[in-house]
Amino acid sequence: xxxxxxxxxxxxxxxxxxxxxxxxxxxxxxxxxxxxxxxxxxxxxxxxxxxxxxxxxxxxxxxxxxxxxxxxxxxxxxxxxxxxxxxxxxxxxxxxxxxxxxxxxxxxxxxxxxxxxxxxxxxxxxxxxxxxxxxxxxxxxxxxxxxxxxxxxxxxxxxxxxxxxxxxxxxxxxxxxxxxxxxxxxxxxxxxxxxxxxxxxxxxxxxxxxxxxxxxxxxxxxxxxxxxxxxxxxxxxxxxxxxxxxxxxxxxxxxxxxxxxxxxxxxxxxxxxxxxxxxxxxxxxxxxxxxxxxxxxxxxxxxxxxxxxxxxxxxxxxxxxxxxxxxxxxxxxxxxxxxxxxxxxxxxxxxxxxxxxxxxxxxxxxxxxxxxxxxxx
Numbered sequence: 001x002x003x004x005x006x007x008x009x010x011x012x013x014x015x016x017x018x019x020x021x022x023x024x025x026x027x028x029x030x031x032x033x034x035x036x037x038x039x040x041x042x043x044x045x046x047x048x049x050x051x052x053x054x055x056x057x058x059x060x061x062x063x064x065x066x067x068x069x070x071x072x073x074x075x076x077x078x079x080x081x082x083x084x085x086x087x088x089x090x091x092x093x094x095x096x097x098x099x100x101x102x103x104x105x106x107x108x109x110x111x112x113x114x115x116x117x118x119x120x121x122x123x124x125x126x127x128x129x130x131x132x133x134x135x136x137x138x139x140x141x142x143x144x145x146x147x148x149x150x151x152x153x154x155x156x157x158x159x160x161x162x163x164x165x166x167x168x169x170x171x172x173x174x175x176x177x178x179x180x181x182x183x184x185x186x187x188x189x190x191x192x193x194x195x196x197x198x199x200x201x202x203x204x205x206x207x208x209x210x211x212x213x214x215x216x217x218x219x220x221x222x223x224x225x226x227x228x229x230x231x232x233x234x235x236x237x238x239x240x241x242x243x244x245x246x247x248x249x250x251x252x253x254x255x256x257x258x259x260x261x262x263x264x265x266x267x268x269x270x271x272x273x274x275x276x277x278x279x280x281x282x283x284x285x286x287x288x289x290x291x292x293x294x295x296x297x298x299x300x301x302x303x304x305x306x307x308x309x310x311x312x313x314x315x316x317x318x319x320x321x322x323x324x325x326x327x328x329x330x331x332x333x334x335x336x337x338x339x340x341x342x343x344x345x346x347x348x349x350x351x352x353x354x355x356x357x358x359x360x361x362x363x364x365x366x367x368x369x370x371x372x373x374x375x376x377x
Contacts, residue, residue, distance in 0.1 A: 001296075001303055002313045008293050009317040015289075016324040020331060022189030027154070027244065038148055040070040041127035041208075045103075045117035047077040047371045049135030050086055056137055057090045057098070065144040071097035073124060074135070075117040078103060080372065083135070099124075114201070115217040115227045122211055131205040133253055138166075142250040147205050150246050157210045157242035158235040160191060160228070161203030162249075164336050167257035174344035175351070176257045176264070178329060185332035191245040196236055197283040201228035203253035210235060224370075225270050229283075249335065268359050270370055287360075294356035297321075322349055 042060065046053060053074070060072055076084050087100045101124060103117050122130060131147055133139065150159055165180045167173025187198030211231075220230045236243040258264040297318070303309040330340050367374050 001300060001309060002317075005296055005300055005314060005317050008296055009321050011289075012293050012321060013324040016328050018193070019186060019189040020328060022193040023185055023247075023331060023335075025189075025192045027192060036152075037066055037069045038129050038151065039127040040065070040129045040131055040144060040148060041121070041125040042070060042072045042144070043118055043121040043130055043132045044072065044074045044135055045077060045114050045121070045132075046074055046079065046083055046135035047113075048079050048081050048083060050079070050081040050083045052136040053083055054086055054090060056133070056135060056139065057087070057094070059139045059141070059143075061095060062141045063096075063139075063144045064141050065148065067096045070144060071099065071125070071127070073099045073101055073121045075101045075103055075121050077113050077117055077371075111221045112217070112224050112227065114224075115221050118227060119216050122208055122216065125208070127208060129205060130208050130211065132201060132203075134202045134255065136255055137163075137202050138254045140250055140252065143253070146248050146251040147246065150244065150248070150251075151205065151207075154244050155242060156244045157207045157239050158232055159205045159244050159246050160187065160196075160199040160232060161205070161246045162188065162252045162335075163200045163202045164252050164254050165257050166254050171344055171347060173257045174341050175348045177338070178333070178340070178344055178348055179352070181332050181336055181338070182329060185328065185335075188245040188247055191232075191243065192247070194240065195282050196232055196243065197229075197286055199228040199232045202255055203251070204228050204232070206231065206235065210239070214238060247335070249337065252336065266370055268355075269363055291356060291360040294353040294360075297353040298357055325349060 044053075044056065057072070063070070074087050076087070084100060084102070087098070091098045091100070101120060103113065103120065105113070105116065109116070118130075118132060129148065129151060131144065147159060147161065150156065162184055163180075164184070165173075165177045167177060183198060184200065187196075187200070190197045191199075214234055217227070217231065219234075220226060223230065232243060258267055300309065300314045300318075304311065304314060326340065326345065329345060333340055
């Protein structure tokens with residue numbers, strides 16, 4: 001057990017070192033940015049976002065990007081609150097072109113509603129670039145400007161942007177913010193290394209013609225989650241040099257933490273449930289390796305309690321992993337202009353092995369609730 005723990009931790013630390021290298025890697029710029037504006041459509045699939053949608057629409061009002069060159073399409077997935085009414089009301093005072101589309105579904109539809117919403121939005125615009133976010137997000141006033149400039153500068157077909165959680169000073173919120181930042185860090189670093197494994201639909205963009213040429217979400221439209229990652233993989237497979245992570249704080253999209261444990265569990269079950277559908281070996285191997293490392297950590301604690309191992313046996317490799325994790329968290333949070341709260345970090349380090357094993361096991365079974373609907377993994 002002790003030898004196995006050492007081997008896994010050493011490999012884990014090497015992986016963290018590679019990710020840190022990827023996160024800090026500077027992607028060269030092919031050439032000067034052409035001084036030509038591109039037509040952009042912002043797609044916002046929503047369901048029951050009456051509490052949030054007006055904040056996002058106001059953020060888009062303040063964009064430092066010419067209003068004549070972007071429009072916004074909100075695709076409403078049969079909201080049961082006042083989302084649609086609020087969007088229609090905002091249209092009356094908006095200085096940009098704002099449109100509300102009700103999500104249209106065939107009878108007996110069983111696929112991913114969000115993927116279908118994005119596809120419907122794509123069909124209702126002729127814009128060159130599509131940039132997506134969610135109804136519960138906030139964006140800075142340079143968001144569109146930076147995204148479009150990166151498309152031009154890197155000659156990109158798909159861009160994965162940074163996303164940050166926001167909460168108050170509760171430890172529960174702090175742990176979520178830290179863990180989510182690490183997920184963004186892993187996804188960004190891996191993409192910069194040419195081995196994509198994660199993306200986030202709250203901040204992504206793609207060329208409309210590329211989406212249509214590759215038949216959009218066809219082939220994985222039945223998977224409820226993964227509107228971001230599976231599209232990224234599909235474009236990466238065809239155009240590996242044209243898929244990028246945008247590591248610029250001005251492009252950060254912010255969204256809220258989960259306030260209840262049940263909401264958190266449902267969200268993570270939804271996220272974890274897509275891993276079994278990945279066709280690429282890299283993401284599957286990464287998920288399996290992280291699961292095994294944390295399973296062995298849980299087993300090591302069991303061995304300690306059963307008297308089959310001593311504290312001096314398991315403490316050194318655990319400390320080594322602790323230091324590697326802290327360095328990665330510190331570097332990624334620094335990008336988000338945040339500092340590591342040591343207490344939150346210690347709580348996360350203690351809880352994460354149990355968390356990883358739990359979701360690794362249950363994500364392949366059962367169902368979860370999302371936006372008032374029960375979905376099956």
